Amino acid sequence: PVVWRMVRQYAPLWHAPTGPPWAFGTAQSFVAAAERPVLADPEASAAGLAVLLRRYLEGFGPASVADMAQFTTAPRRLVREAVRTLEEGLVRLEGADGTVLYDVPGAPLPDAETPAPPRLLAMWDSVLLAYADRSRIIPPAYRGHVIRVNGDTLPALLVDGYVAGVWRPVGDGIEVSAFHPLPAGAWEGLAAEASALGGFLTVRDPLVYRRYDHWWAKGFPAVETRVLPAG
Template identity: 55%
Template sequence: MKITARELNRATLHRQLLLERASLDVAEGVRRVVALQAQQPGSPYVALWNRLAGFDPAGLDAAFTDRTVVKATLMRITLHAVHAEDYPVFREALQPTLYASKLGSRTGLPPAEVLALVPGLLDFTAVPRGTAELRAWLEERVGAEARDGAWWGLKGYAPLHHHPTGGPWSFSDRPSYVAAGSGPLPEGPEGAPEALRRLVVRYLEGFGPASVADLAQFGMLRRGPVRQALRALDGEVERLEGPAGEELFDLVGAERPDGATPAPARLLGMWDSVLLAYADRSRVVPPELRRTVIRVNGDVLPTLLVDGRVAGVWRPADGGIEATAFAELPEPVWDELAEEARSLCALLAGRDPELYGRRYGHWWAKLPTGRVRLLPG
């Protein structure tokens, strides 16, 4: 079966709840979309505001506090917010990636020595611990010279959750860590085939259809194990032919809306998952805009989504949202964006009107010429 570019786009938006805001609670919303990028504390809130009808940020505050939704280093070795029930499986499936990237280099110690610290570290973080406490704990065990390298590896490798520390978006720039408390202890560089199969299914539920390269990109996984996982799911997964003739995979019976399905305008936050979960990002990001919105240092600017594809960028400004479109947009689209901007400003007003502060402002001087409007808040 062949799938067109618009059908692929609409399938993605449907599964990411971007065709229509869903009437779900926060935990179920996070489960449905699988994983939310969470490098910047405000991003999961903007992501859910885009996806859930009547989103109340207090619901996400509560979910982080009671650990129904957890924030941890996972896919692509970056911070993600996921449903607590998904975390152990995702962490186990990503074991080879995390081991290689966090224990295989830069710690200054043999991997076995760092690995031997994990059980004690998890005992110590049975209650939340700040960075200073954790460095002091490590210094007692490995010495001052090796402390920082060991902590660099362990904070990304060990099964730790980020503990809420307050601030407008639950987490501040002074992280606190607590042991995940579920799932097997990581023991070495080997993967867990069953966990990887479950990760593949969850990925396709939230981001499919997708290629082997897309799946590998999502988790920074090797393609060989991904192919093995797909073969093991024979009967649960079907093959499709993508717009350029590429081989795609999807769950049997998964819903894929018609390409003519309308896609409403959205104001996606920084690092929105729908922009990053694929090797081929052209399903949502036009190739000519990829380097504009995904910067060389990994920053991903807040974007305008128009007819299901990136059409520009936005940032908070005095009096509302400053939107920059890189092509002419019809007035009804600007009206849609203005309505979204009013809703977003209401979300930000009680929290942090600047949202990302000075994180990305310098990029605006490097943007191509666009059509700029202030959308009143």
């Protein structure tokens, strides 16, 4: 088992779906990469990092060098060098605390007062992991309940753009546990999300994440829990 963990960590392998699109069973499946990466070529590595950072900004910008380093796990020195090669093609902004932020030209930049509809985020959703300062999404009081000590990042619900609780599929719907009281409009939005999610999971794994039920057994500081109809 130890050898296999090392092989799948460092060998040129791709994680392959085992069923319909976006379906990964408990038995992991891998295939050999079509083209072996050149690991000892610093120029190729730098070019690859630049491509990765631009793709990251397309999905999660505006973001700082610290954010990019957090998401890619690349050293900040290398991230700064890659940003310098990209800078002419990036938009430079200033965060609320004066931090330099980068984004791609033409990316949407909603006004701070733009409503953020309720959302159900998947486990390990990239939005929860995309920034060095995760308080942009996760209130500090809730972080330990969503990102567990072993790194498990639980499926979360967003209300007004911030994590407000956790969710999981159960036998008769989507169980939503809110960490603070939610208005009726938020519950209506979450119900719509649950209905759409149920249809998505039906042909895949209706009880996805059940192997993580032990976190629910340990309890959450939920002020209200509802089971919303799925599908």
